Amino acid sequence: MSAPLANVPVHLVTGFLGSGKSTLIRRLIDQKPAGERWAVVINEFGRVGIDQAMFAERDDLVVKGLPGGCLCCQLAFVLQASLVNLLHRHRPDRLIIEPSGLGHPAGLLDVLRGEGFEGVLDVRDIIALLDPRRLDDPRAREHETFRDQLAMADGVALTMTDLATPAQREAARAWLGECWPPKRWLAEAPHGELPLSQLLDSRRHARATAAASPSHQAARPAAATLVLDDVEFREPEPGRPLREEGASLGHASLGWRWHAAEVFDLDRVAMLLGALPAGLRVKGVLNTTEGWKLYNRADGTVSLSDTAWRRDSRLELIGAAGELPAAGALEVLLSECLG
Numbered sequence: 001m002s003a004p005l006a007n008v009p010v011h012l013v014t015g016f017l018g019s020g021k022s023t024l025i026r027r028l029i030d031q032k033p034a035g036e037r038w039a040v041v042i043n044e045f046g047r048v049g050i051d052q053a054m055f056a057e058r059d060d061l062v063v064k065g066l067p068g069g070c071l072c073c074q075l076a077f078v079l080q081a082s083l084v085n086l087l088h089r090h091r092p093d094r095l096i097i098e099p100s101g102l103g104h105p106a107g108l109l110d111v112l113r114g115e116g117f118e119g120v121l122d123v124r125d126i127i128a129l130l131d132p133r134r135l136d137d138p139r140a141r142e143h144e145t146f147r148d149q150l151a152m153a154d155g156v157a158l159t160m161t162d163l164a165t166p167a168q169r170e171a172a173r174a175w176l177g178e179c180w181p182p183k184r185w186l187a188e189a190p191h192g193e194l195p196l197s198q199l200l201d202s203r204r205h206a207r208a209t210a211a212a213s214p215s216h217q218a219a220r221p222a223a224a225t226l227v228l229d230d231v232e233f234r235e236p237e238p239g240r241p242l243r244e245e246g247a248s249l250g251h252a253s254l255g256w257r258w259h260a261a262e263v264f265d266l267d268r269v270a271m272l273l274g275a276l277p278a279g280l281r282v283k284g285v286l287n288t289t290e291g292w293k294l295y296n297r298a299d300g301t302v303s304l305s306d307t308a309w310r311r312d313s314r315l316e317l318i319g320a321a322g323e324l325p326a327a328g329a330l331e332v333l334l335s336e337c338l339g
Helices: 021-030 076-090 105-112 132-136 144-152 166-177 214-219 228-233 266-274 327-335
Strands: 008-015 038-044 061-067 094-098 121-123 127-130 155-158 185-188 242-248 251-258 281-288 291-298 301-306 313-320
Touching: 008 021, 008 105, 008 144, 021 038, 021 094, 038 076, 061 076, 076 105, 105 121, 105 144, 127 132, 127 144, 132 166, 155 166, 166 185, 242 327, 251 327, 266 281, 266 291, 266 327
Parallel strands: 008 094, 008 121, 008 127, 038 061, 038 094, 127 155, 155 185
Antiparallel strands: 242 251, 251 313, 281 291, 281 313, 291 301
């Protein structure tokens, strides 16, 4: 019989939409000590579930996607059940949790420090990611969850620094310097490159934390909802994509999944996605005429890379409530990009 799990280090990697959380976690995995098994839990606000496609399958890594809401409110019950199953089946040496960009760490900490995980999980430094360019947007600076994510963090990693000006980087450092309590560390992480020592040398997160914001408290359901399995495992039929829509916390999501055999013309679909309103967060994993590609657009910056994902094609748009394009019209335009 295996010994009971005890004090498994848990690291929360928070950050607003498009701050580069999945990329940073991938870079940390590249530095993983040999002999350790890690588990990564990825929460996405959208219901399609795309970020897990960024992670290649391997024996020493377990990746669990929890799309369709926020771990700290709508999916708190689902998270608890998923963690119990994950810990029992895979017995990881280290656990990394990536909440949604709209997630509030306080509610998530309530779950991790609950009675069911006492002595089993050891919450270490909370790491918040910040794109310095984001502070140029007054809407971001005034967003309650954005501010709380940074306020509760033990350490902050500045991402997208290769795209930010020296003045923007310095302004971010000055803004963070005014946060209370002071940060244990502040590091630049261009292209998501953060030294593994920030995880391995981290300390236990302080017990004193803020309460979840009223908007997150109001979003908590009276009972668990388990619709996620349908989203994750229902295979779309050729010519009949599955559409998923959701709305909460002042934002909305719109996404599709297509059968793996359907192929997008890369030039046509890239042109279509590039013409979408600039403020939308757009990400997808698509079978294209140039092979399987991971498409990522945040704050107007687009990246396209190869991916090992082959299960199905997926696309997701996230934006403020009322700013998403008409679903039916966009679905027709996407169908015209198929070969």
